[in-house]
Amino acid sequence: MTLTYITLTHYLLAFLAGILPQNNKVLVYENATYEAEIRTVMMYPRGGGESTYLRPSVAPLSGQNMILEFDDLVQDAEDYRVRIIACNADWTESDLRNLDFLDGYNEFNIRRYEYSVDVKLSYVHYVFEVPPVKRPGNYLLVAYRGSDQRDIILSHRFMIYGDQVNIGVTSDLRGLTSVDRGRQQIDFILNYGDVDLQNPMDQVKVVIRQNQRWDNAITGLKPTFIRDMDSQLEYRFFNFENAFYAGTEYRFFDMRSLQYPGQNVAYTNRQQRPIQVFLAIDKFRGKEAYSRIVDINGDFVVANTDTGNGVIESDYVEVTFSLEAEKIPGEVYVVGQMNNYRKAPENLMRYTESTGQYQAKLLLKQGFYNYKYEVRGDSLSVNYYGGDHYETENLYEIFVYVDPVMERGEYLMGYKQITFNSF
16 A cells, blocks of 8 residues: 555544655564554463453463454455564564574465454454464564565564573562652572573673563663572662662553443543543542552453454544643653553643643544553653552563574573562
8 A cells, every 4th residue: 555545534644643654664673553554453472361462472482372463444454464573682683594483484474354343443353373483582573565575564572481591589679768669679580500601791681671661671780799600690789770660550441331431431422433432531640649459550451341342343432531730841641552652643642721631532442441641851750640659560571681602693581570569
């Protein structure tokens, strides 16, 4: 689909979303879409129940079962294909050859798709089973149209890990000092067994992320103690090198039903196309005491309780977010897994003096969503509207990469999940 065939509406959507026309597409090595019609991209290890969709796109080498799903807001199915790119720990392209991590040719057809049913905005839903790889590491899945690898529609990261390095958490510090009660820190030890490490300072790379976010992941940590005799590396810091601002529990709304709207939905307008959903007006929480609310750590679940088939019978609706607050120096964004926490034009909130509110409108698929408001500016913290509380429940992941001697590429040799303040 060249620019000639893009409707004015789609072109404006693409322009507002920062998506360039097809002939100018540039691959980025992160979770991204390259056309305004590609929506609700999910990648997860296959399991059972709705909680499956909340799992990180991480799987063990011995049990790979990764699934990719996405929608295309068009009338007819297209010929989409996939290739896989091996990446280093910093998500630059590895110098591995295809045969180093795949058994066959590096091009796969997406054959499974379904058409939407009884919705106002038609779409085609695609499902793809990611082929297994032969070695643990970081990988970027790239989907494209036909045989033209330059005509990219989406890219998505996934990680396959080995078990050669064992990760032991030695402390999970919260409220680190009496004057800093808003951070959470993880100290840990790596037991690397018989892994050949000649220079651990350079060969081992550690990445920690919070709630599946890449935008604020901690990288570049070096071991504070090396115990060669015990095959151990200790990571214990005193200057917040491995500490995250804790944030607070996510705001949420439930639009699994459009006939009987759920919590935090003020009202809906089903006469419009797309259907309009107006959320309850949010308030400033930055100075409130911590409140324990069960959330899904910023994620979302596609679901439709009106029909029971969320995959192809959930509609796309225009959701209006409203935040009642004074205007601040800086930009305010509504973020979550729904938009990969990306601070982009389409989720930038606009301030209206007459109402005293920030507002943003997002096109989202029917379901249950977590979200938060974040600030980009010089004078206020990113979590200004929610605050930071050491009591907050957060999911952390530790990734351990090893750059082997006399081999190409880096191995993901250890992985661990830690939940702070689990309910």
